[in-house]
Amino acid sequence: MRLFGFKGPNGYEGVGALTKGSSDTYIDLSATDPQIPNHLQDMIISKEMMDRAAKAISNPNAVTGKMSGITFKVPIERPGKIVCMGLNYADHAKEGGNARPEYPSFFMRGPSSMTAHLSPIVRPKVSDKLDYEAELAFIVGKKARNLTLDNALDCVAGYSIFNDGSIRDYQRKTTQWTIGKNFDQTGAFGPWLVTPDELPVGCHGLNIQSRLNGQVMQNANTKDFLWGIAETIVLITECMTLEPGDVVITGTPAGVGYARTPPVFMKPGDICEIEIESIGILRNTIADE
Incomplete structure (x- = not known):
């Protein structure tokens, strides 16, 4: 469904x-x-x-x-937690100057940072460094703690698409990424939730792409995850309980705007599309605050 x-x-x-x-x-x-x-x-x-x-x-x-x-509307409007994963593709870690990590970077988003399919992503007044990040999202349907690789996927209610819009200068003001990832209406989420029965197990082997004004910016495949969906759930649930309605964002591949020469940031009037094979296309315009 x-x-x-x-x-x-x-x-x-x-x-x-x-x-x-x-x-x-x-x-x-x-x-x-x-x-x-x-x-x-x-x-x-x-x-x-x-x-x-x-x-x-x-x-x-x-x-x-x-x-x-x-x-x-965003698929899940009141998630108890939005757990985000960084550096889950080796090529993206490399373009950011990081070695292949031994453990993923985790950070959190708040609900007010989200925006829906066909609604604007908002560039804030204080920065013009609004970047795109194509990401696969999954939504938790069952309470989950200390899961294993064998049962981890049982807690997934469905999969969706996320554009983890990032205010890059604010992201780098602190050693933690949280502030640059939580500006209002910067994280696009949708357009829908796809139940697991319609997709490969763990969404393995799906093409993922971002396009800015029709130009391909990121082009990868979920088979390139450093930590697949089941492994991600195991890592998270050894630390915290995932609850129904929680959302997990699984990281972005290489090709983000800040790592380009010259850098490419989203600006008002732009159209950003994130497409994941067998799930759909998340489309948003960019607007100033």
Whole structure:
């Protein structure tokens, strides 16, 4: 299933599902089955609701709508934690002047730093060094602690796309990256959540690409992860409990703007697209604060 939260006319909110074979029609799950919550975060934590969603998708009388009539929301609006991973591709670590790390870099994002598919990424007043980072995201559906490689993927509710927009000068003001990664509306997230049954195990072997105004900036494959999804979950859950609705961002490959000569940063009017094979395209314009 490919599930997303949306806003419709007159303040209506619901959960939608892409219809197979159509790029402009969706199924309104919340209207088709009134028992289904109108927030995706509330739905993924319940196996019963996920089963209801699957039945609603196959319902010949399902309520449908046009994609042009809705506004996307970020897939998970109130994550308890957004755990981000850095230096998970050797080529990106190298372009940043780092040796192949023995352990990944972890940092956190807050919910106010996110923005949705087709909504603007906001360049703040205090900096013009807004960089793009194409990343695979996964969403936690079950409480998870001290998992193993054998059971780690059982906690994943689905996968999505993240543009880990970074304010590079602020990122380097401190030894920690947090401040440069948490400006309001800099991290784009979406467009939807794809359930694991529609993807390779652990999303292994998927092409990942960023494009700025149509020009390819990053082009890699998730097979190049230093730590795959299962390994990442093992590392995180030996330290903390992952809870339903938590989001994990898995790092970016080489080709980011600050490492180019000359550097390339996103500016108002630009269009940035992040595409991950078999998941979709996350598209955002850039706007000034």
